[in-house]
Each structure stands twice: as structure tokens, then as C-alpha cells.
Amino acid sequence: MTDVLYEADIDASVLRGRTLAIIGYGNHGRSHALNLRDTGAEGVLVALREGSPNRARAEADGFEVVSLADGARRADIVSLLAADEAHGEIWREHIAPNRKPGQALILCHGFSIDYGQIDPAPDGDVILAAAKGPGGAVRTAFERGGGLLGFWAVHQDASGQAGALAKAYLAGLGCGRAGIRETSFREEALADILGEQAVLVGGVCALAREGFETLIRAGIRPEMAYIDTVHEIKYIADLIHERGMAGMYEAISDTAEFGAHEVEGAIREAVRPVFEAIVKDVTSGAFAQRWVADYEAGRKTLLARREAAGRHPAEAAGAAIRAGAARRG
Ligand SMILES: NC(=O)c1ccc[n+]([C@@H]2O[C@H](COP(=O)([O-])OP(=O)(O)OC[C@H]3O[C@@H](n4cnc5c(N)ncnc54)[C@H](OP(=O)(O)O)[C@@H]3O)[C@@H](O)[C@H]2O)c1
Structure with a gap:
């Protein structure tokens, strides 16, 4: 385990007096x-593309909103928080041609550096400051007096202060209340993408759909099949979140625990080659290339797959259950 830093360990002064553009x-x-802003950063600008639907919200929150080019011209530090697949285009077309010399670049996911979407200028720090979790939770945890776990890494240290900047930025997000750890761009990028593809999103949905279809083939009615393979994921996920996997096993019925231990091994063996293939696909940069190419072609593949997923019979069963629950209030 790496050292864990908390608020009191971090010098926030490196952010003082510097203009920060959030893209x-x-x-x-x-x-x-x-x-x-709430933790004392003075010069926060929000830089958005023309026609951004988020402009009004940023202005209502009291921020000065500027173009991407102006953000690049004015800021000492740019935090690139646009969609990953657009990072290459934003860097090439707006930041690189306009950037203030010596400007630092902050990312909150390793994707665009590790998979070659951005070729950073040599005169600026390039750092990772990842608050681990969905963006909304960065704010809600902060408002409750907490913060998300933070991970930092340095890709390029032009100022000699890159690590200090990453830690100060994470502390400014509230991560110093939960713990800040060092990582690398490579580690964060692979862990994040493997986690979402193999387990949290792709894996969970694959198991749920396969379970649902298996029950339907076995003659079970769709709503019952949905409840037992999809709807109850939340209860198990909450237990895992609160108590860990071993704690979850202790909390469920002994019948469920005995049976689950019996089949876990076979399921793991079946998916291991798929997971190993994901690691190769991601670390080689092939996944990033396919995704950016699809984004540049208008996200045709993504939109077609989204539409197909919406037509899966489990969705109708789930909608019926949710509508029934809503009627009961
Ligand atoms: N560390 C973690 O655990 C973690 C978790 C989730 C996400 N992230 C990272 O956080 C970053 C942002 O994710 P998010 O969830 O905040 O995304 P999001 O909610 O989808 O917001 C995307 C923003 O990017 C802007 N954008 C998209 N395409 C653009 C383009 N071509 N030019 C200019 N702006 C563009 C959008 O602009 P408009 O306002 O114009 O629509 C929007 O403001 C990503 O790097 C993501 O990987 C990290």
C-alpha cells in the first residue's frame, strides 16, 4: 500500500494566485x-465549446464562462474535464495552438495520456488528479463534509512542483478528507477501464441478461426473472459496499452462500479468457482507437448498440416493475 495523505499533510499554496480553467x-x-472555489481557489474559469448546453448552469453558479481558446490563453492550469473521446480534438484544435507557455495540464482519468490521444507540450506539468467516483459524488460527498478517494500521478514534471500541484488540486476537491494516494497514469487507466468493462458495467449487465434469458428459457415469467437477476442487484451491491464481499456472503442466507460458492469457480474460469483479452485490448491502445474513431464518425456504433440494448426483453419487464412500484407510491 502506498502512503495515504490527508488534508493536514498537503500544502495548498501551490494553487494560490493561479488562474485555473476547467474545460x-x-x-x-x-x-x-x-x-x-469553496476551498479557496480564486481564479476559476469555466471553458466551454460554442453552444454548450451547460453554459447557463455555469453562469448561474457564478463562474465566468469563456471559449476553449480563451481558457487556454488565460489559464496557468487547465483541468481537462470534457469527455475523454474528445480530448484529442480539444487538445489539437483549441488548447495546443493557444496555450499560455508553461501551462499545467490536469486530467482526472489516464485515458488520453496513456493511450496517446494527447501529445503534451514539454514546458508544462502533466498530472493526474482523479477523484474516484462519478462526478456528481465529488460534490455531494463534499457538501456532506466528506470527499472521494483521490489518486495522483505525474506524467511530466516541468515545474518541479507537479506532484505538489496534483495533491493540492485533490485536496481542493475534498479528497484530503478521505485519503489521497499515488498511482500512475497507466495503472489508473487500466484499472478504471477493466473495472467498468469486465465487472461494473459490461460484466454485471452480461451476467444479468444471461441470467434473465436462462430463466425465461426455463419457463419463468419475465417479471419474476427480472426481479431475481436484475432488480435485486442493488441490495447485494449495497451490502458489498458496506461490508465487502465476504461480509455480504455472511449477511445473505446460508442457502444462497453455499450455492454461490459452488458456482463462483466455474463462472470465473469461463470469463477469465475474456478478461485477459480486455487487458490486451485496453493496454495496446486498440480500445481507445476504436472508441475515438467511433466518436469521430458520429458515435454510430455506440448509438446502434444503445438502441439494441433498449430493446432487450428485460427492459420491458423492469419498466413494468418500476411502474408498479411507483403506483404503490
Ligand atoms: N476519476 C474517476 O473516477 C472518473 C469518473 C468519471 C469520469 N471521470 C473523467 O472525468 C472527465 C469528464 O467526465 P464527466 O463524467 O464529467 O463527463 P460529462 O458529464 O459527460 O461532461 C462532459 C463535458 O465535456 C464536454 N464536451 C464533450 N465533448 C466536447 C467537445 N468536443 N468539445 C468541448 N467540450 C466537450 C461537454 O460539453 P457540453 O457542455 O458542451 O455538452 C460536457 O461539459 C473524463 O475525463 C472522465 O473520464 C473520472
Whole structure:
């Protein structure tokens, strides 16, 4: 385990008197801008593309909103919190041609540096300051007096202060209340993407759909199949979040625990080659290339897959259950 730092261990002065442009005002962008301002950052600008639907919200929150080019011209530090697939385009077209010399670049995911979407200028710090979790949670945890776990890394240290900047930025987000650890761009990028593809999103949905379809083939009615393979994921996820996997096993029925231990091994063996293939696909940069190419072609593949997923019979069963629950109030 690496050392864990808390608020009192971190020198926030490296952020003082420096203009910071937050690029993007989505889930992370808004939370970062608000938390940094609340923890004392003075010169926070929000830089958005023309026609951004988030402009009014940023202005209502009291931020000066500027163009991407102006953000790059004025800021000492740019925090690139736009969608990962657009980072290459934003860097090439707006930041690189306009950036203030010596400007530092902050990312909150390793994707665009580790998979070659951005070729940073040599005169600026390039750092990772990742608050681990969805962007909205960066703000809600902060407002409750807490923070998300923070991870920092340095890709390029032009100022000699890159690590200090990463830690000060994370402390400004509130991560110093939960703990700040060192990582690398490579580690964060692979862990994040493998986690979401193999387990949290792709893995969970694959198991749930497969379980649902298996029960339907076995003659079970769709609503019952949905409840037992999809709807109850939340209860198990909450137990895992609160108590860990071993704690969850202790909390459920012995019948469920005995049976689950019996099949876990076979399921793991079946998915291991798929997971190993994901590691190769991600670390080689092939996944990033396919995704950025799809984004540049208008997200045709993504939108077609989204539409197909919406037509899966489990969705209708789930909608019926949710509508029934809503009627009962
Ligand atoms: N560390 C973690 O655990 C973690 C978790 C989630 C996300 N993240 C990272 O946080 C970053 C932002 O994610 P998010 O969830 O905040 O995304 P989001 O809510 O989808 O917000 C995306 C923002 O990017 C802007 N954007 C998209 N395409 C753009 C383009 N071509 N030019 C200019 N702006 C563009 C959008 O602009 P408009 O306002 O114009 O729509 C929006 O403001 C990503 O790097 C993501 O990987 C990290």
C-alpha cells in the first residue's frame, strides 16, 4: 500500500494566485469548479465549446464562462474535464495552438495520456488528479463534509512542483478528507477501464441478461426473472459496499452462500479468457482507437448498440416493475 495523505499533510499554496480553467461543465467539471472555489481557489474559469448546453448552469453558479481558446490563453492550469473521446480534438484544435507557455495540464482519468490521444507540450506539468467516483459524488460527498478517494500521478514534471500541484488540486476537491494516494497514469487507466468493462458495467449487465434469458428459457415469467437477476442487484451491491464481499456472503442466507460458492469457480474460469483479452485490448491502445474513431464518425456504433440494448426483453419487464412500484407510491 502506498502512503495515504490527508488534508493536514498537503500544502495548498501551490494553487494560490493561479488562474485555473476547467474545460467542460458536466458531472466532474461542475463539481471540481464548485469544490475548488469553496476551498479557496480564486481564479476559476469555466471553458466551454460554442453552444454548450451547460453554459447557463455555469453562469448561474457564478463562474465566468469563456471559449476553449480563451481558457487556454488565460489559464496557468487547465483541468481537462470534457469527455475523454474528445480530448484529442480539444487538445489539437483549441488548447495546443493557444496555450499560455508553461501551462499545467490536469486530467482526472489516464485515458488520453496513456493511450496517446494527447501529445503534451514539454514546458508544462502533466498530472493526474482523479477523484474516484462519478462526478456528481465529488460534490455531494463534499457538501456532506466528506470527499472521494483521490489518486495522483505525474506524467511530466516541468515545474518541479507537479506532484505538489496534483495533491493540492485533490485536496481542493475534498479528497484530503478521505485519503489521497499515488498511482500512475497507466495503472489508473487500466484499472478504471477493466473495472467498468469486465465487472461494473459490461460484466454485471452480461451476467444479468444471461441470467434473465436462462430463466425465461426455463419457463419463468419475465417479471419474476427480472426481479431475481436484475432488480435485486442493488441490495447485494449495497451490502458489498458496506461490508465487502465476504461480509455480504455472511449477511445473505446460508442457502444462497453455499450455492454461490459452488458456482463462483466455474463462472470465473469461463470469463477469465475474456478478461485477459480486455487487458490486451485496453493496454495496446486498440480500445481507445476504436472508441475515438467511433466518436469521430458520429458515435454510430455506440448509438446502434444503445438502441439494441433498449430493446432487450428485460427492459420491458423492469419498466413494468418500476411502474408498479411507483403506483404503490
Ligand atoms: N476519476 C474517476 O473516477 C472518473 C469518473 C468519471 C469520469 N471521470 C473523467 O472525468 C472527465 C469528464 O467526465 P464527466 O463524467 O464529467 O463527463 P460529462 O458529464 O459527460 O461532461 C462532459 C463535458 O465535456 C464536454 N464536451 C464533450 N465533448 C466536447 C467537445 N468536443 N468539445 C468541448 N467540450 C466537450 C461537454 O460539453 P457540453 O457542455 O458542451 O455538452 C460536457 O461539459 C473524463 O475525463 C472522465 O473520464 C473520472
